[in-house]
Amino acid sequence: MLDPLDHLSALRVFEAVARLGSVRLAAMELGVTDGAVSKQIRALEAALKTELFIRAHRKLILTETAERLALSLAAAFESIVRSVETAERSGQRDRLVIAAPATFLVRWFLPRLPRLLKRLKGTEIDVVAWNKDPTATDRSIDIHVVVGGEIAIPGMARHVFGPETFGPVASPEILPEGGAPGDILSVQRLTTVWPTAMWSNWSMESGHALPDSPMLRFERLLFAIKAAEAGVGAVLAPGPAVWDAIAGGRLVAPLGLYKRDGTWALLWRTDQTSALHMSTLRWFQAEFAAAEAAAFPETPRP
Secondary structure (H helix, E strand, O other): OOOHHHHHHHHHHHHHHHHHOOHHHHHHHHOOOHHHHHHHHHHHHHHHOOOOEEEEOOEEEEOHHHHHHHHHHHHHHHHHHHHHHHHHHOOOOOEEEEEEOHHHHHHHHHHHHHHHHHHOOOOEEEEEEOOOOOOOOOOOOOEEEEEEOOOOOOOEEEEEEEEEEEEEEEOHHHOOOOOOHHHHHOOOEEEEOOOOOHHHHHHHHHOOOOOOOOEEEEOOHHHHHHHHHOOOOEEEEEHHHHHHHHHOOOOEOOOOOEEEEEEEEEEEEHHHOOHHHHHHHHHHHHHHHHHHHHHOOOOOOO
């Protein structure tokens, strides 16, 4: 009988090829050559005395035996990873790696970080600027902050903490006193090099027509928002990036912020949910609601 412990490397290679459907992708994930992957697969097939793949043109098709083996190995390797992570955390302080878009970090998260640290007393927090699509296989990040429509990511759970809003804001100093809310659309418009259609998209979604106006482009949204605070023009910005500035009087949003179909949410691996993660989620939900309320306090009822 074949001893699996003598073929752990080959089994790991097989699991990667089966999961990714490609020798090349498996080689990239494992940090080896395509040839090394193919050699391991041939050796495993020889040891098992059965074919694991049907070699079609530019495609690998799992045999029925291989499908069952791949499912079992995926669960087994996941269990090993969880066990090692538990051992690593044993006797250590809690630690969270939080990744989010740079604009969100600078304009909303970092000013509130001391309060999160106080809430999660004793927890070390690493902050990472991130603009890649999250994946369950990337274990370098504990919590991703994401915005937009809900997209199912295998192995990851999405936890909403607020609605997605955006709209035009500008310094009150460049708007005519007592003017109409729509006057903000006539000042110089600030935008980013990419994406290029921010203003036209907002116009279609909100129903506000855009008059002719000069345009000034910036490499990053962060720069455009700072320029708006300096009185250079009006910028389209997401709610969290400008709420504090609106509450402080540095920016105004005469037309309000348009509520989109998307949401702000935290993503983490489904096998990672803990009291620490849930406490962090509740903090995000409370802080998010408080920041929006401070920017747009409800009109007192008569």
